[in-house]
Amino acid sequence: MVGEAIREETKAAPLPGPMPTPLRLLRLFFYVILFALTTLIILVTLNNTWPLKRTGHATTTLDHVSAALGVQERVHAVILDAGSTGSRVLAFTFLKSLTDVGCKRKGRGAHLSFIIANNSSSCDNSLKLDDELWHEVKPGLSSFADSPKEGAQSLLPLLELARQRVPAKYHATTPLVLKATAGLRLLPTEKADALLHEVREVLSSSGFLTTENSVGIMDGRDEGIFSWFTVNYLLDRLTGNPKDSLVALDLGGGSTQITFVPLEEATLSSTPHDYLTTISLLRQNLNLYTHSYLGLGLNAARKAILTQHLDDDGVIRSPCVNPIITNYQWSYGDDTYTISGPKVPKYQDVRGQAGRLSEKRPIADHTECVKTCVKVIGEQVHKPTELQSREVIAFSYFFDRATERGLIDPYKGGVISVQEYLQASVQACSIPNAEQPLACLDLTYISTFLTNGYGLKGTSKINLYKKIDNYELSWALGLAFHIINNGI
Numbered sequence: 001m002v003g004e005a006i007r008e009e010t011k012a013a014p015l016p017g018p019m020p021t022p023l024r025l026l027r028l029f030f031y032v033i034l035f036a037l038t039t040l041i042i043l044v045t046l047n048n049t050w051p052l053k054r055t056g057h058a059t060t061t062l063d064h065v066s067a068a069l070g071v072q073e074r075v076h077a078v079i080l081d082a083g084s085t086g087s088r089v090l091a092f093t094f095l096k097s098l099t100d101v102g103c104k105r106k107g108r109g110a111h112l113s114f115i116i117a118n119n120s121s122s123c124d125n126s127l128k129l130d131d132e133l134w135h136e137v138k139p140g141l142s143s144f145a146d147s148p149k150e151g152a153q154s155l156l157p158l159l160e161l162a163r164q165r166v167p168a169k170y171h172a173t174t175p176l177v178l179k180a181t182a183g184l185r186l187l188p189t190e191k192a193d194a195l196l197h198e199v200r201e202v203l204s205s206s207g208f209l210t211t212e213n214s215v216g217i218m219d220g221r222d223e224g225i226f227s228w229f230t231v232n233y234l235l236d237r238l239t240g241n242p243k244d245s246l247v248a249l250d251l252g253g254g255s256t257q258i259t260f261v262p263l264e265e266a267t268l269s270s271t272p273h274d275y276l277t278t279i280s281l282l283r284q285n286l287n288l289y290t291h292s293y294l295g296l297g298l299n300a301a302r303k304a305i306l307t308q309h310l311d312d313d314g315v316i317r318s319p320c321v322n323p324i325i326t327n328y329q330w331s332y333g334d335d336t337y338t339i340s341g342p343k344v345p346k347y348q349d350v351r352g353q354a355g356r357l358s359e360k361r362p363i364a365d366h367t368e369c370v371k372t373c374v375k376v377i378g379e380q381v382h383k384p385t386e387l388q389s390r391e392v393i394a395f396s397y398f399f400d401r402a403t404e405r406g407l408i409d410p411y412k413g414g415v416i417s418v419q420e421y422l423q424a425s426v427q428a429c430s431i432p433n434a435e436q437p438l439a440c441l442d443l444t445y446i447s448t449f450l451t452n453g454y455g456l457k458g459t460s461k462i463n464l465y466k467k468i469d470n471y472e473l474s475w476a477l478g479l480a481f482h483i484i485n486n487g488i
Contacts, residue, residue, distance in 0.1 A: 182254025220292025226478030
């Protein structure tokens with residue numbers, strides 16, 4: 001009887017059946033979410049933990065996720081580039097791992113001894129560039145040498161653009177720096193100082209973070225180093241192996257710079273002592289060859305070349321200018337020059353083709369123009385033979401003039417030989433062009449500077465860019481990186 005009762009009770013108890021479908025889906029969803037979050041945490045950790053973090057200048061989706069999760073923070077810097085031809089604002093946004101935030105402040109950014117990024121920890125390469133504002137106003141600050149207040153006021157539109165780009169909550173902690181280049185270096189000291197005084201007043205009321213070092217004239221050497229850093233940073237060539245780095249050539253209006261890491265002992269032994277410096281970068285000290293040639297920028301060289309042929313009547317009659325050009329007005333600094341072709345015109349016989357008549361075409365004298373350029377360049381430019389075997393990247397006016405002649409794509413840039421520059425100069429001198437009256441002079445100067453100045457051969461290749469990854473090539477990015485890591 002007892003056994004039967006037990007059997008009946010067992011019979012009556014229902015066996016556990018399959019889980020209802022909604023509960024199964026809920027549990028599956030929970031496991032999927034748990035797996036996804038675990039995977040995301042692992043990926044974010046690897047992305048932000050040195051030495052496993054991904055190198056390179058560009059931000060990724062993981063970096064933005066890290067910022068949303070509070071593992072990385074957004075940091076900003078505003079740089080005003082007071083160049084000889086215009087003033088530019090560059091406002092940068094970087095993403096920085098919070099594990100690296102406390103590893104800075106080993107140097108000062110005003111005049112450098114030289115530190116790009118503190119090399120005592122994993123700070124190097126911790127900044128990834130996320131955004132850039134670039135805008136320019138003309139004329140340059142040096143054009144206001146006799147009206148310094150007006151010069152300082154010309155910067156207000158640039159500061160307003162920076163305030164709009166950088167979120168208001170970051171203004172008080174965002175460093176603001178203005179550095180003037182060759183334009184102010186060439187001014188009398190008292191005029192440059194008056195301009196900088198007025199600029200300090202304007203910047204101090206901008207709402208951004210400023211110090212006594214926020215305004216000044218940039219040393220030409222620092223300009224070259226920061227430009228070199230920008231190029232190699234954007235091309236991800238800062239690998240720690242000097243052989244991966246590029247030679248940077250910058251041609252501005254008032255000065256031109258060359259910077260690279262020497263690989264050959266002959267370069268170190270034959271280079272003037274003040275051309276060599278040491279920077280701390282990527283947890284190591286690097287020797288750098290760097291020099292700025294003040295007065296050999298394109299506009300300063302134009303002045304020196306043209307005034308070689310200044311006549312008693314105040315008109316410049318240059319062999320670098322086509323005879324069809326008469327009384328062309330060109331301004332540089334506080335001076336305006338009247339420019340014409342030479343008194344004795346030169347012509348080239350052009351044989352008629354396809355039914356066209358033969359003609360005597362007026363041309364600029366390329367041979368004489370080269371001689372004038374050589375005289376201006378002189379013997380002051382050092383010729384490191386190592387350049388023949390190194391990868392070179394050139395920008396600023398090097399890029400602009402090549403673009404105007406159709407040698408490279410104006411958006412993508414490109415690679416040309418020094419010989420192509422030379423051929424372009426010969427062509428520019430042989431074709432009358434009233435719209436570009438100084439094209440012959442500019443291209444002849446550039447090709448002569450590369451050959452007679454730096455000693456490059458016609459077969460030497462040059463990479464020409466204005467932007468890399470849609471970011472401007474300028475010293476401003478290198479300076480921004482420096483002041484974020486080391487302070488103003």
